[in-house]
Amino acid sequence: MTHAAARRSIPALRRGWMLFVAVWLVAAVVAALGAGEAARRNAQAELARQAEAAAALHAAVLRSELEKHRSLPLALAGDPDVERLLETPGVAQVERVNHKLEDLARQTRAAAIYAIDAGGRTRAASNWRLPTSFVGADYAFRPYFINAMRNGRAEFFALGTVSGRPGLYLARRVDRADGRPLGVVVVKVEFDALEAEWRASGEPAYVVDPGGVVLITSVPDWRFRTTQPLDERRRRLTLIDQTLRPESLRPLPFATPQGDRPRLVQASVGAGEQRWMHAQVGTATPGWTLHLLSPSRGAIDVAVGAARALAALVVTLIAGLAAVLLRRRQQARARARAEEEARLELERRIDERTRELRDANTALNRQIEERRRAEAARELLRDELVQASKLAALGQIVASVAHEINQPVAAIQTQAETAGVLMDRAEPERARGALARIGDLTQRIGAITQELRVFSRKTDPKIEPVRLEDAIHGALLLTRGRLDEGGIELIRRGDADVKVRADRFRLEQVIVNLVKNAAEALEGRPGARLILAVEHDADRVRLIVADNGPGVPPAVRDQLFTPFVTTRANxxxxxxxxxxxxxxxxxxxxxxxxxxxxxxxxATLRKA
Structure with missing residues (x-):
């Protein structure tokens, strides 16, 4: 090849490589942007799932706290001492009720419990010893008193007239036997402990009423702020004291997203402004909505950056391989053109090209080895992710059966108190019976925890002959109170005096779960009925649990026994x-x- 031809080929090669570099840069940018967007969507979806789960947990804690205190006014409204106090107040009666309310407030951690007569004057209060005692105070002007006297019950959120502390007032009217109202019992609930727990979690949470006013919050500065400007319509919906100054009801320092789907918001909480994943969920109180801000902590930006870097690296590796192939092709052409040169020059150039090819091959082998190591690391990471997924599933199963342990524990407490009373009455035989039932319930708790260990170790249960009636009796011991409370009629059919092949405590768990599911489905339905029927033939026994509730929706029937498929909101x-x-x-x-x-x-079981 002449020197003139060589000089002419240099610009063409340069243009080819410039085009190659341009294509590589464009491909790298497009791949990085696409991968970054996909990673952003995945990271946001994961944050949304975590925020929804955390919001549901916060709502469950709030629901438990409210239900515990809502039962107090109802119980006190029927208390004979309270009725006598409000009808014919006397010094001895006032002192007795004061001590009773004081003990009750200390046991339930209520902020205050007090009784108001029909004229609006407080006759007894749990804080009667304190300088801020409500005794003798006139609360006839308070909305919760007015509404309770008119409607029988009332709930009202406001600042205390004496303490100045916010709280939820739960009021219930006290009536005589002839229906004449005697007064009102009031329980004030403050949420300082609950707000402190939310604050410790690092996830700002707040609860708003139907008017959009913040009632409970882990950020004190947000209390009585609004999710939207408070117009006249929204002011009529709110539960708070209408006498609050308008400047106290200013909007939150960020826009609360509308709709049920989690969304990212920009808000300043504590030090500095950052992005939060907002999620909201309803509570047991009608109109109350719990909002939760879960910190993103830069997870989205990190995921996007990692995805972009990985995409750019992959494109670069492909471009490098293509460059090597292109270079080899150019070298082949150069060798073909070099055949016109002298043999010595040709041999020299062949040796030079051979060395270059050897170096390129070594580099390529090194890249292949690095790729193999990367693949091995990826397989190890996948195994670790599989194990983490299994542990997460185990955690969900623990959460799903934790409520099963609470019932035997409550029953143990009841049986222990019963045994103490029987011992005081010198009835040792009946006391031993109560203690025996405590032993059975303890074994029940052990069986429930054993179920979790079986799940993790994949062990087989202990199968032995079990009298079906014993298992049904044990299950009803735990669930009969729930059935009675819901007004559910229990109908037994068939002869359960038959032995089956099973583990008694696990069989009880199955019956408890089916009965509880039926009780939840029948909640609030008139004429609720639950049937427990036993059918058996030569070698099989069938236990049937049937209810007259709403049934299972057709869309869920085929997937009812699939994990995480449920018809209940919680x-x-x-x-x-x-x-x-x-x-x-x-x-x-x-x-x-x-x-x-x-x-x-x-449930079809084998006969023993």
Missing amino acids: GLGLGLVICRDIVAGFGGELDLLDSQDGATFA
């Missing part, structure tokens, strides 16, 4: 899955039967 969708696995471990089957009314579950 359900985890694991109870029926665990029950079916338990029954399958006994060598039986748990199925949902077709029925015209309500839901019917059948």
Whole structure:
């Protein structure tokens, strides 16, 4: 090849490489942007799931706190001492009720409990010893007193006239036997402890009433602020004291997103402004909505940056490989053109090109080895992610069965108190019976915790002959109170005096779960009925649990025994899955039967 031809080929090669570099840069930018956007969506979706789960947990804690205190006014409204105090107040009666309310407030951690006569004057209060005692105060002007006297009950959120502390006032009217109102009992609930727990979690949370006014919050500066400007319509919906100054009801320092889907918001909480994932969920109180801000902590930016870097690296590796191939092609052409040169020059150039190819091959082998190591690291990371997923599932199962332990613990407490009373009455035989039931309930708790260990170790249950009536009796011991409380009629059919192959405590768990599901479905329905029927033939026994509730929606029937599928707003969708696995471990089957009314579950077991 002549020197003139070589000089002419240099600009062409340069233009080719410039085009190659331009294509590589464009491809790298496009890949990085696409990967970054995908990573952003995935990171936001994960933050949204975490925020929804945290909001649901906060709402459950709030619901528990409110339900505990709502039962107090109802119980006190029927207390004979309170009725006598409001009808014919006397010094001895006032002192007795003062001590009773004081003890009750200390045990339930209520801020204040007091009784108001029909004229609006406070006759007894839990804080009667304090300088800020309500005794003798006139509360006839308070909305909760007016509404309770008119409607029988009232709930009102306001600042205390004496303490100046915010709280929820739960009021219930006290009536005589002839229906004449005697007065009102009031329980004030303050949420300082609950707000402190929320504040310690590092996730700002606040609860708003139907008018959009913040009632409970982990950020004190947000209290009585509004999610939107408070017009006349929204002011009529709110539960707070209408006498609050308008400047106290100014909007929150950030725009609260509308709709139920979690969204990112920019807000300043504490030191500096940052992005938060906002989630909201309803509570047991009608119109109350819990809002939660979950910190992003830069997770989205980190995910986007990592995805972009990885995409750019992959494109660069592909471009490098393409460059090597292109370079080899150019070298081949150069060798073809160099054949016109002298043999010595050709041999020299062949040796030079051979060395270059050897170096390129070494570099390529090194890249291949690095890729193999990266692949091995990726496989290890995948195994770790699989194990983490399993542990997360185990945590959800623990959360789903934790409420099963609370019932035996409450029953143990009741039986222990009963045993103490029987011992005081010198009835040792009946006391031993109560203690024996405590032992049974303790074994029940052990069986529930054993279920979690079986799940993690994949162990087989202990199968032995079990009298079906014993298992049904133990289950009803835990659930009968729930049925009575809901006004549910229990109907027993068939002879349960038959032995089956099972583990007694796990069988009780299955029956408890089915009965509780039926009780929840029947809640608030008139004429609620639950049927426990036993059918058996030569070698099989079938336990049927049927109710006359709303039944299972057709859209859920085919996936009812699939994990995390549930028809309840606060359900985890694991109870029926665990029950079916338990029954399958006994060598039986748990199925949902077709029925015209309500839901019917059948557990088929082997006869012993």
